[in-house]
Amino acid sequence: MKGWHQMRKTVSTGSPWEPKVGYSRAVVVNDTIYLSGTAGQGPDVYAQTRDALAIVEKVLRDNGFAMSDVVQSRLVVADFEHWEDAARAHGEVYHQIRPAFSLVHALPFVDSSILVEVEAIAVRTSE
Template sequence: MTIERSGLSNRMSQTVVHGDTIYLAGQVGTGSDVTAQTVDMLSEVDRLLASVGSSKSHILSATIWIADMAHVSDMNAVWDDWIDPANPPALACVEARLVAPDYLVEVMIVAAKA
């Protein structure tokens, strides 16, 4: 099987497609709070999935890292409004120090092709 990569840098690919499985690099968003960053981050997930022929309805698993669990309910409110309720993925959410202090939330997605 071929492996297709896009959004390449010297360190990583934004998307990797192997067969019918899609892997997204960790995505973060911009904004002053976890709500704004989550909205922006999920918008980028939508864009990346569409670019490789998929959508949020085909997400198999998501791992979310949040800088402070005190804000998990704000992040969950955005996630719950965004995710396809008929096709929720396997999900993990953990508290972690992210790569830069301005980042409050990050998600990594594995999806299937549509």
Template sequence: MSDRINISSGSPYEAQMGYSRAVRKGDFVFVSGTTAGDVGENAADQAREVFRRIGAALEQAGASLSDVVRTRVYLADIADFDAVGDVHGEVFGEIRPSIVILAVVGLAAPGLKVEIEADALI
């Protein structure tokens, strides 16, 4: 019997592209790149929504934000580094996972400013 659990957000892209919002395998939880969709006009607001969505996926997998050991942050504009970094600090100030922040050419849809992945160890 497999100990793999796939978590869905209900996005139509999951079936189309063959992925899950998050996957739990044993004590590990891997949360896919997550965006804010149409929530939030600036990068900080989008990051807050992203972390809300990541937290919900982790909860479905039996984990929480306090279990996060690594994040990957993708920015459409490196000028948002401090704004998104501050939100990351609000969420993970005492948890202090490892992190990488990268500027990318673009994200999946116009208006998206940030996409974040998270790995957790329960």
């Protein structure tokens, strides 16, 4: 379409995996942000999920989005025995927002200390 112009911006958080694998922490296209699988730190699935969601929130805020803009969320859990702990952490953060959601069981991640990753897509609806 004539006059249609999309703005695309990549977001890096400095992970050494980004250039090695060829991905960005997030990609913003106009009023939508797509966040890559994000791992957190902590001794268990619950703590890692909460930390990963805090990273997601920071990336969103730093790019003009809010957690309430999240329209889709995905939990990828390697330690499926404790999926309920990941789901509980997710529910504590997204309780009122209620995005579309998927829970995926994965084989162990490349780094065996990672038990869970979170992904998100947000559409800017807040000012």
